[in-house]
Amino acid sequence: MTDGVAERSRPRDRILETAQDMFHKHGIKGVGVDAITEAAGTNKMTLYRHFESKDDLIVECLRATASKASRIWDEFEAKHPGDKLAQLHAWVQKASELLSADSRGCDMANAAVELTETDHPARRVIKELKEAQREKLVALCRDAGIGQAELLADTLSLLLEGARVSMQSVGAEGPSAQFVRMAESLIASFRAR
Amino acid sequence: MTDGVAERSRPRDRILETAQDMFHKHGIKGVGVDAITEAAGTNKMTLYRHFESKDDLIVECLRATASKASRIWDEFEAKHPGDKLAQLHAWVQKASELLSADSRGCDMANAAVELTETDHPARRVIKELKEAQREKLVALCRDAGIGQAELLADTLSLLLEGARVSMQSVGAEGPSAQFVRMAESLIASFRAR
DNA sequence: CTAGGGTGTTACCGGTCTGTAACTTTCAGA
DNA sequence: TCTGAAAGTTACAGACCGGTAACACCCTAG
Missing domain, CATH: 1.10.10.60 (Homeodomain-like)
Known part of the structure; x- marks a missing residue:
């Protein structure tokens, strides 16, 4: 109801x-x-x-959210089978959709901001899941034939992370509005090297 | 004590x-x-x-923090009087020092994550102060002779914002470790246009 | 010396928080 | 139809929260 x-x-x-x-x-x-x-x-x-506790619930929520997010990667492969470069562009597209659909950012990043206790059970989960996401993006860049795959993946990660937190500070009309343009020109310049 | x-x-x-x-x-x-x-x-x-209240204290804290931050800009001008490009590089340097000295990120961004009530008094202050910072960086880029000053400033903003939040998720050895390299090569590529 | 504002102290209010105890109800499967 | 586990209900414990009242203290300006 x-x-x-x-x-x-x-x-x-x-x-x-x-x-x-x-x-x-x-x-x-x-x-x-x-x-x-x-x-x-x-x-x-x-x-x-x-x-067991609220903390346990928090951890389970983060795992569930990450599990949903990882399903998005399957969509990339399904829509552009074998074409890793197209999948990378799809990643940018999907990221921009996230930005326009939702102004509250990434649950894991937000949780990391909120849960300041260094030994909070959620912190290891956040780190673990974020590192797994990073690995996926690095692999995608590498398989797309980009030389400095790690650097591109990390740059794209920071841009998206920054865009999602910037939205929460200044809204969707702030710097995050240019995310797609930034990401695409980054990819282009890495491909040209 | x-x-x-x-x-x-x-x-x-x-x-x-x-x-x-x-x-x-x-x-x-x-x-x-x-x-x-x-x-x-x-x-x-x-x-x-x-x-008046805890909320009032929060607002005053944010204003005080922003005031401290704005003094850093005076240092740039003092160390490199008139040389806006050198000041931009000093900004990158200062940003990287922030990253290595402190893993808890930007107070305003963190506050925006924590204070989810859309009508919280701190939110307008956060937006206002963040927009002022953006204006400063845009002006610095423009005065440094960069063509797409707004786009460079916004990209650098997102990178830094992302780096500061990424540190809280995965630590200093994550993507944020490459911040200086990213920022410098961005500036170089914008200058080459 | 004295008056008065800034400060410290103690106790309290009503509310909310996580977490638990004890008991009742529901409902599916044998 | 009977049984037993899952789920609902009510009440409560103990801690903490933001915020206030009443009063004692100091210390400086006049």
Whole structure:
């Protein structure tokens, strides 16, 4: 009713999906477990039967989000089978869609900003997942025949990361509006070397 | 004693400085007013005599931080009077020093991530101050004789913003390690156009 | 010396937070 | 139809949060 989540799924799935959404919109420290369970159409006890703690829920949410994101890479391969350069351009395109569709940035980066305790269980997960994403982008650049693949991948990563956080500071009309142009001319200049 | 702030200054100044430091290290929602006043060697009542609310304190902290940052620009002009291109390289150098000295990124960007309420008083301040910084960098690029000054400035902004948030996710050995190389080759390529 | 503003101290308010206990209801499968 | 696990309900514990009231203290300007 007040709920955007498919009503008849298992409570654990509803909690996970609702928590992802609410953490994303309001920040991790900006939403309590009561609010999550209420929005998920269940209650706190059920949450704690499925998750050890809020921290555990956070970790599971990050893993779920990363898992969704990794499915996007399969789309690239499906749409441009074998054509790695086209897949790289598709990456840029997809990134720009993310920017225009959603102004709250990357859940993992946001979590890293919010969870300042150096030993927070989510921090190792964030690092692990971000490094996996980096590896994918490096491999894509390399397979697209670009010489300095690592450098291009890292530059594109920083540009996107910067665009997603810049949107949260100054909005979509700020520097992030030029993301596609920046990324494409970067790729062109790396290809020309 | 447990306190890094100069002991004998006015309580208001101590609170402001301590709050900046603690907000930076632990995040805005990660530190309470009690902890701030205790670290500042004073008490909560004194804080509320000088600041209307925690939100007001947050805003003043952001303004103070931005004011410190703007003094850096004076250094550029002092060290390389009239030589705008040298000042731009000094900006890159200074940015990389920020990256190696501190892994908690930009206070304004972090605040934008944490304070998700769209009508939070800090949000307009963040936008305002970030836009002012952007204007400065655009002017510097233009005065350095670069044609597409806005595009270079925005690209450098996104790179730095991305580097500062990337450090918080994957650490200093991640993509942000290449920031100087990226920035310098960007400047070179814009100058060659 | 004295008046008064800035500061410190203590206690408190109402609210929210994570997490738990004890109990009841629902519902699917044997 | 019976059983047993999953889920819902209510209440609560203990801590912390932002913010305020009332009062005692100091210390400097006059």
